[in-house]
Amino acid sequence: MDTEAIREYLPRFAEAFLLTVRIGWMGIGLSLVIGIAGAFILHYRVPVLKGLTKGYIELFRNTPLLVQLFFIYFGLPKLGVMISPEVCGFVGLGLLGGSYMAESFRSGLEAVPGIQSESALSLGMNRRQIFFYVVLPQAFAVSSPSVVANVIFLLKETSVFSAISLMDLMFTAKDLIGLYYRTTECLTLLVVFYVIMLLPVSIVGRVLEKKVRSGYSHG
Amino acid sequence: MDKRELLSAEHVYKYFDGTPILQDINLKIKSGEVVVIIGPSGCGKSTLLRCLNGLEKIAEGKIELDGDMVDPASKEICRLRERIGMVFQSYELFPHKTILDNITLAPIKVQKRKRTEAEEEALKLLERIGLSAHKDKRPSQLSGGQKQRVAIARALIMHPELLLLDEITAALDPEMVREVLEVVLDLAKEGRTMLIVTHEMAFARAVADRIIFMDEGRIIEEGTPERIFEAPETERLQRFLDNMSF
Amino acid sequence: MGDVITGLGFDVLWKGSNWLRLLGGLLTALEISLFSVLISLAAGSLLGVLMSLNKKAIDIFSKLYLEIIRIMPQMVLLFIVYFGAARAWGLNFSPETASVIVFSLWGTAEMSDLVRGSLQSIPKAQYESSAALGMSTAKTYIYVIIPQMIRRTLPGTINLITRMIKTTSLVMMIGIVEVLKVGQQIIEANRKSSPNAAFGVFATIFLLYFLACWPISCLSRYLEKKAV
Secondary structure, three states: OHHHHHHHHHHHHHHHHHHHHHHHHHHHHHHHHHHHHHHHHHHOOOOOHHHHHHHHHHHHHHOOOOHHHHHHHHHHHOOOOOOOOOHOOOOHHHHHHHHHHHHHHHHHHHHOOOHHHHHHHHOOHHHHHHHHHHHHHHHHHHHHHHHHHHHHHHHHHHHHHHOOOOOHHHHHHHHHHHHHHOOOHHHHHHHHHHHHHHHHHHHHHHHHHHHHOOOOOOO | OOOOEEEEEEEEEEEEOOOEEEEEEEEEEEEOOEEEOOOOOOOOHHHHHHHHHHOOOOEEEEEEEEEEEEEOOOOOOOHHHHHHHEEEEOOOOOOOOOOHHHHHHHHHHOOOOOHHHHHHHHHHHOOOOOOOOHHHOHHHHOOHHHHHHHHHHHOOOOOOOOEEOOOOOOOOOHHHHHHHHHHHHHHHOOOOOEEEOOOOOHHHHHHEEEEEEEEEOOOEEOOOHHHHOOOOOOHHHHHHHHHHHO | OOHHHOOOOOOOHHHHHHHHHHHHHHHHHHHHHHHHHHHHHHHHHHHHHHHHOOHHHHHHHHHHHHHHHOOOHHHHHHHHHHHHHHHHHOOOOOOHHHHHHHHHHHHHHHHHHHHHHHHOOOHHHHHHHHHHHHOOOOHHHHHHHHHHHHHHHHHHHHHHHHHHHHHHHHHHHHOOOOOHHHHHHHHHHOOOOOOOOOHHHHHHHHHHHHHHHHHHHHHHHHHHHOOO
């Protein structure tokens, strides 16, 4: 291993890391918004929107991100929808993630027993109060481990961004390997940066899961 | 004591998928009265309780609380439910809130009372039921009996005119039944209006001013505890009492 | 209607053998998935059983293995095996072999966790009551434990197949000519005559993947509902 080369490549990897993390977390933010909206629509059976949401979820859960990105980035411009690689990565990841997040939040909502709402009703709460003070906090807690699992999954999926010529970590590694044949050094840096990106989330996920599993019984 | 009529149900009918659950229920409860409903499982007694605070819609008939219609479809139903407290068999505390927050949530959010004032009253209630030390715990850290006492306090803080207790000891371990029933007996002594569904016959006898026996969705008999337990008029009540072990 | 098809670039699909080429590309991806799934099933089940034995050495190894595999994007693993192994040990894998290795490593990790989870969720009393009936350990496993285990892992296993199929789309990034690559070639070849081919071709591939994965997802969901 050539430490000199590693020092030389480090700034480029750091830059790529920041870009990957930025677009990754923006996409995750979008996926949370889509997910909560989708779960609400499914759980409360909003007419018309429910069918559309179901179709969207099935479509995006059953296709690879790479194919989705190719369609958005290369296909949609033919209909006049032009977007930059960054926006494409953000939107693509958000749409993919939204379909997973919606399922997580929906099962969280379903895990809250109906009688919890009834006990809130018997205290005189209205529908809105019950949703925000009783149902939603419990649903969040129940779905948090699977939400974190989705976050990890989505951060890993960012590794295909290079296919739409985003200068992310993969792109940088491939580029530098092609230029200088320092395969070992580049792959090491690649692994290190992905560990930095994912290990903290993975640890948070494990703590959350333990917390939810222990002592979150109803009653 | 003021003995005005607080709750009245007239000719109430209720069906599930065409099967009659409640048939021609007529019930009046006076202010300060403790009424206990007994009867075999599935006789409709829990459903009746749920109808009385508008958790279930009735098919026919009329339910009134102090002259105000109880109707789940009306805009006023939340205001009415505030005035009727209910305690469930499965406690249904909110697992994401501490004991104190469980009790103060509704007074703060629904009745818009000040947090300090609500907490002050909650602490008094906790002291009364002997759980002050547990105020910052989560429901999952409490025993069933403790949870049920908290659920009673949560209902009391709303200052309900009527308290509905739906088999509140049925899910408890035997050694915890007593601590919960003692709280209820205490409430009866101070003149609370209560409608209680229970399988604890000795408790029913001790707490009730009047007992109602239901079977197959109808009120079969009603009377004073002595009358019901010592001189049942119908064969059905006789059989029911024979099957209950004292 | 014809204008729309041409305008959106769907027409190129009917030129020459383009449809067949696309399907052939999909088949390449599916083949890699199939091999990887089969290896993952066998190796994952074995590892899962070993993990449920609570032997310290196995636990440490499997925890490490699972953690590494789960935290690394498959894309990164693919690069390590395809480019890194050649460099480090002079192992020159074909892209196909490298893909099967990586996806099997990943699938094995996922499968082993499924098997371990289901084995641990079978109550101890099941083993004890089988013993009480006079069954040997082998008989207990064959007649009591394994049938329950299969029922519990089946939905997750079938779900793993769809995840595997989706993951194999990555292999184009190390130069395997699968459906996306074929699509690119078709678009490139018809750049002049059908400038909008990118829409038609990528929409078609989108749909092809959906048609490959969706029925399997439905099956998995159906089994999950039945199991509860």
